[in-house]
Amino acid sequence: MKWAALVVLALAPLAGMGNYPLHLLIMCLLWGFVYTSWAIMGRLGMVSLGHGAFLGIGAYVVVLLWNHAGISPWLGTPIALVLTAVVAFVIGYPCFRFKIVGHYFALVTLALTEVARLVIVALRDQTGGSLGATPNTALADSAWSLGALQFSSKLIWFYIILVAWLAGLWIWGRVDRSMTRLALEAISQEEDAAASVGMNVTRLKLGVTLLSALMTCFGGVLYAQYQLYVNPETVSGIGISLQIVFGAIVGGMFVRLGPTVGAAITLLLAEVLRLAIGHDVHGLDTTIYGLMLVLFIIFMPKGILGAILEALEKRRAAKTAAATA
Amino acid sequence: MLSVSDLTKVFGGFTAVSNIAFEVKEGEILGLIGPNGSGKSTTFNLISGALAPTRGSIRFGGEDIAGLPANRIAHRGIARTFQIPRPFRRLSILDNVALAAFYGHAEHPAREKAYAYAREVLKLVNLPSDPAARVDGLGAAGLKKLELARALATGPKLLLADESLGGLDESEMNQAADMLAAIRKERGITIIWVEHIMGVLMRVVDRCIVLDYGEVIAEGRPDEVAHDPKVIEVYLGTDAADVQKTVADRAT
Numbered sequence: 086m087k088w089a090a091l092v093v094l095a096l097a098p099l100a101g102m103g104n105y106p107l108h109l110l111i112m113c114l115l116w117g118f119v120y121t122s123w124a125i126m127g128r129l130g131m132v133s134l135g136h137g138a139f140l141g142i143g144a145y146v147v148v149l150l151w152n153h154a155g156i157s158p159w160l161g162t163p164i165a166l167v168l169t170a171v172v173a174f175v176i177g178y179p180c181f182r183f184k185i186v187g188h189y190f191a192l193v194t195l196a197l198t199e200v201a202r203l204v205i206v207a208l209r210d211q212t213g214g215s216l217g218a219t220p221n222t223a224l225a226d227s228a229w230s231l232g233a234l235q236f237s238s239k240l241i242w243f244y245i246i247l248v249a250w251l252a253g254l255w256i257w258g259r260v261d262r263s264m265t266r267l268a269l270e271a272i273s274q275e276e277d278a279a280a281s282v283g284m285n286v287t288r289l290k291l292g293v294t295l296l297s298a299l300m301t302c303f304g305g306v307l308y309a310q311y312q313l314y315v316n317p318e319t320v321s322g323i324g325i326s327l328q329i330v331f332g333a334i335v336g337g338m339f340v341r342l343g344p345t346v347g348a349a350i351t352l353l354l355a356e357v358l359r360l361a362i363g364h365d366v367h368g369l370d371t372t373i374y375g376l377m378l379v380l381f382i383i384f385m386p387k388g389i390l391g392a393i394l395e396a397l398e399k400r401r402a403a404k405t406a407a408a409t410a
Numbered sequence: 411m412l413s414v415s416d417l418t419k420v421f422g423g424f425t426a427v428s429n430i431a432f433e434v435k436e437g438e439i440l441g442l443i444g445p446n447g448s449g450k451s452t453t454f455n456l457i458s459g460a461l462a463p464t465r466g467s468i469r470f471g472g473e474d475i476a477g478l479p480a481n482r483i484a485h486r487g488i489a490r491t492f493q494i495p496r497p498f499r500r501l502s503i504l505d506n507v508a509l510a511a512f513y514g515h516a517e518h519p520a521r522e523k524a525y526a527y528a529r530e531v532l533k534l535v536n537l538p539s540d541p542a543a544r545v546d547g548l549g550a551a552g553l554k555k556l557e558l559a560r561a562l563a564t565g566p567k568l569l570l571a572d573e574s575l576g577g578l579d580e581s582e583m584n585q586a587a588d589m590l591a592a593i594r595k596e597r598g599i600t601i602i603w604v605e606h607i608m609g610v611l612m613r614v615v616d617r618c619i620v621l622d623y624g625e626v627i628a629e630g631r632p633d634e635v636a637h638d639p640k641v642i643e644v645y646l647g648t649d650a651a652d653v654q655k656t657v658a659d660r661a662t
Contacts, residue, residue: 264512264521271498271509278496279458282510282564283484 086224091251098243099376107239114243114250114350115307116332117345121253122300123329124338126293130186130273134326135176135194139203140300142169143305145205145212148220148315151233153211158234168300173298174198174291175281181290184276194321203323217316220309221260235309248308250345253300255343260293269293301329335381337388348391351378411436411600412457412568417466417476419452426452427637428519428624429466436641439601441593441611441632444621445645451493454570458490459483464651469491470568484626485516489566492603493587495553498562505541506556509565523616528563535589547629551582555589562593567595569601583610590614608646609656612636633657 098107123136146165150156156164176197180190205212212218223233238241259373260266272279274285279284309315318324328351336347354377358370384390412434419427427449446543455461457468459480468476474481504525512524512533519527534618535555536550548556552655554573555594561569571590577587591614595600605611612618618635620628622645628638635641636657642650 216497264509264518264524267501270515271499271506274498274500275496276540277480277493278498279509280480280558281460281484281490281492283481283513283515284509285479286480310662328478 095244095247098240104239105380107243108340108353109356111239111243111246113345113349114246115304115311116348116352118246118253118307119175119304120329120333120336120344120348121250121257121341122297122304123256124333124344125300126297127330127333128271129266129293129339130193131185131290131294132330133194133271133294133297134191134323134330135197135296136301136329137198137321137323137326138172138194139169139301140305140308140325140329141198141201141205141317142172143302143307144315144320145218146307147306148218148309152218152221157232158306158310161231162303165302165306169298169302170295173295177291177294178287181287181294186273186276195326198322198326202317205321206315212317215317217314217319219314222313235313246307246311249303254345255342256296256300260296261341266294314354331378331382333388335378335385335388337391337394339387340391340394343388344389347388350389368371411471411483412602413467413469414453414457415467415469417456417468418454418464419449419461420464426624427456430621430624430626432566432619432626434600434602436600437594437598438616439590439614441605441609441615441618442602442604442621443606443611443618443645446606447496448621449624450621451572452624454490454572454602454604457483458470458570460490481513484514484564484566486568487565488570489514489561489564489568489571491554491557491561493572495557497545497548497553499545500539503532503548503556504528504541505538505543506545506561510560511565512561514566528559530557531559531563533561534593548643551578551586554586558589558593562597562599566599569599570604571601572604575627583607587611587614606637608649608653610637612653612657613660633658 098110101108118138123133126133146168147158147161150161150164151158169206176194177184180193185193206214220235221233223230224237228238229236236320258378268279268284272284272289276286305320308320332347332351333344335351336345336349337343353368355374358374362370363371382388387395414433415431416424417427417430421660424451428451430449442453444450452461456463456476459475459478459482462477467474468477468489470486470488475486498509508525508528511519511527512518529539537552537555537559538579545556558571573586587610590601594601612632615632618628618630618632619626620635620641625642628635628641630638636646636650636654647651
């Protein structure tokens with residue numbers, strides 16, 4: 086069932102999908118990967134509003150190195166990952182060491198993402214400021230360039246991002262089954278008790294934060310190379326950070342496919358509203374979008390997929406209870 | 411085994427614990443008693459690393475452990491329970507204890523080993539080791555047992571039992587006291603026991619230390635402490651006769 090669905094998904098673009106639906110599908114998978122990366126730590130009580138910073142580092146560092154130093158994304162990506170690790174450590178270590186949790190942690194990370202956006206805007210001579218930046222094209226006389234990680238074919242991007250998304254789900258599964266996940270749940274509930282039975286709270290939290298940040302950074306690299314355009318508003322700052330959090334929560338951050346479902350729903354909802362309402366009443370589509378997110382979060386705290394799976398589980402339990410009675 | 415000297419903790423302008431000194435011998439059960447706010451729990455927090463002392467030394471097995479973080483102290487072989495139980499509420503009872511068995515040892519054991527050990531400890535304290543058993547179903551006595559099981563699962567040499575048994579009825583209290591006695595006897599674990607209610611503690615401990623306003627005011631065998639005029643004045647008051655009777659009953 087699971088594998089059949091995957092095969093259908095992998096073959097879908099070959100069945101002559103239009104460019105626009107394929108683009109939407111790619112975006113669902115790409116944001117699904119990013120939301121999954123966020124939820125790996127978000128579900129464990131560490132609600133970061135700073136993931137825009139990691140996404141921004143991934144997107145901008147690779148593009149800037151390519152444009153200004155001619156460094157290939159293949160080298161730029163590890164550099165961006167190292168930089169992300171440093172930033173995640175610098176912000177994470179003091180937070181975890183001094184027990185900054187919950188809302189305070191969210192606020193600290195919120196500041197981080199704004200710093201990232203402001204730095205991008207301020208360095209406008211290098212970054213293009215609010216106007217964004219385009220990687221110098223390597224596609225002038227060919228359809229693709231492996232060295233520059235640029236492909237004009239959406240199909241290639243679909244498969245690259247499909248693999249990244251699957252890797253993200255695999256990592257989620259590994260974390261989910263680990264003692265580390267249980268330990269971090271324990272820490273999120275009773276930090277002092279967790280330390281008293283030998284857990285190194287700071288190290289455990291840092292570990293999962295680094296993992297989540299690095300994955301998000303990689304998502305930023307993919308986003309920039311696929312879109313061939315980066316903009317401070319779309320890859321860093323409060324807006325994108327909130328979008329990541331909302332998406333993951335709406336889909337269901339406690340289940341593996343929840344963040345992906347969240348990405349698909351928020352993306353499609355935004356598109357449908359935009360197409361249905363258009364720009365006749367300026368801002369109406371985004372207002373409705375925001376309202377619907379609020380309603381989802383209030384009435385479905387476990388997210389859409391989380392709520393559905395829970396209902397199915399209950400029905401199955403009721404059935405087996407009826408069968409044994 | 412444990413030697414505390416000159417231990418002091420100041421919070422702002424308030425001295426919670428002042429120049430405390432005492433020793434714990436291997437294999438004994440030491441009672442740490444005193445009125446509310448006398449510094450018992452602070453002393454525990456200092457020894458277990460939840461708080462760093464302002465001054466003083468805590469030597470465990472010959473090494474100074476004062477100021478080490480809680481997780482490293484757990485690895486050295488000191489486990490604690492909390493006065494108000496702090497279970498990991500959204501995990502199963504088994505996971506609660508298995509986490510302690512896994513992370514409580516500096517070299518993390520294999521996962522299956524940790525779970526096997528957790529089951530063994532849960533059996534010892536009479537809690538269900540079924541993975542479906544949730545913390546929500548536990549009453550006050552059950553939560554106390556879970557605290558104890560979690561501490562024991564770290565494989566301690568010294569157990570700091572912060573047992574405010576106030577929420578339990580008399581038979582539950584006696585059960586808890588017997589369990590501590592059994593743990594010492596069967597596992598050879600040294601115990602420091604903090605308690606408000608003296609009667610039940612006096613039945614089991616070898617020696618007592620009485621704290622008042624962050625200072626040690628008396629130390630000795632239960633019968634000595636129960637007849638100490640200073641202890642009667644600040645702490646036992648009208649209960650003195652009851653406590654003295656408990657101690658006398660124990661001797662016979």
